Amino acid sequence: MTIARGNVMSTACKKSNTFFLLSSTVVYEQLMPSVNWLILGIFLSLGAQSEQKNLSTTTDLLDSLLSENKYDRKIRPGLGGPPTVIQTDIEIRSFGPISESEMVYSMDCYFRQTWNDSRLQFHHLLNEKLRLQVLSMDWKFLQKVWIPDTFFLNGKSSYLHKVTAPNKFIRLHKSGQLRYSMRLTVKASCPMHLRKYPLDTQACPLEIGSYAYPTHDVFYKWKGPDAVTLSKDVVLSQYDFVNISISHRTNVVKVGNREDQRSVLLVHFKIRRRRGYFILQIYAPCAMIVGASWVSFWINRSDAAGRVAVGATTVLTMVTMGFGGRGREKVNQATAIDWFVIMCFTFVFAALVEYAFVNYIDTYEKNQIKKQLELDREKKKKETALDTITEPAESSQAAQTSSGFSTVRFQETAKENHIKKKPDDHMRQQQMQLQQLGQRLSLRRRPFTAGRLSLEKSGGYRNRHIASKVDSYARIVFPVTFIVLNVMYWTLFLHIMDDELTYLTEQDGSVH
Incomplete structure (x- = not known):
């Protein structure tokens, strides 16, 4: 009985414990979200405070x-102490365009200046709870601190980007160092020497200095050897970057009756012009036109219309393409491309003049042959007339002298003359037969055959076929001369003639 009662009591205790656990779990689940929110609120309030x-x-x-x-x-x-040192660096985001006619260039860059202002040190004012190293401020903070009056000496129309807010900020370090950065688009002058255009290399400068402070107040210095850098995505359409040279110099500025020395930073962007466009648009077409003008040397000189058409067409094409202004800059001196165009135009015009010379020589030859033929014909007519007059006179003189010493003497003399003249008469008859035969051939087959025969035998005008020889020589002389001049042209402008870069790198400058 006692054992049974104990079992009943233990069972009742287990049931009561189970019920308590279930009830506590339900209460915990109901109260847990409220507790979480309460804890979060406490932390937020502490953070806000x-x-x-x-x-x-x-x-x-x-x-x-x-x-x-x-x-x-x-x-x-x-x-009152040493000058304030302004350390400068530039990061170029884009470069160009570059105008040769106006001699200006533009670039988009981040322009940064760093200097120390001991009045803004705050490391001694910090406590353990406020551990600040750098304070980043917007452009409004610049209205409350001193900033250098930096400007670009060769600038023309530079401006600050202001979308959506003025693109500039300043950072204040606890040691009093200020770093001032702004985004600028700088348009500056770039004096160019274009006598090698478009095979030239230019050095566009950028001069940075203080507008009012002399060197004993403000001194500019490049921030390291890589103070001017290019972004990786900077690409120029017409130029390639060769290098960037930085240096420093001191300018003397006259202010009233005294002279001040100003610290100036210089950077030269050395760029080389790309030549692919000019080779495809100017050099290659002009050379092809010159080659086309040589086709006339293989056209028959009697075809005047064809040769004149080729010469006139090539000359007009060269004038339009070479002197039409495409790919040429309006400068007061002859550039490299001008000399090439002039050389090509000279060859094209010389090919046209060559045909004029050939045509003149050919016409002159024909006229000389005609004149020689007419002289030969007149001479033979005169010889024939003299022969007919001489024979009757000799026969009458022989009949009148029939006796006496004088008669015998005259007859003997006449006989001797008659014997001497027989071979001459025979030769004249042969020449007259050949002349008649040559005239028949000239009338039936080809012109000037009789003239050629008579000229060859009489030793008259012998300078024949000069026109053909001129064409033959021109086929060789013109191409060889053009190739030689091209070799001299490219050698001179690419390897011998300098680019007239006037800038000098100072000792404290560097090239990278």
């Missing part, structure tokens, strides 16, 4: 640094 405390501490810090009693933005740092 800490942030508000930090903000108030930072505001108090800036107010204490920039108070009118301690800081005057109109006075440079370290007034």
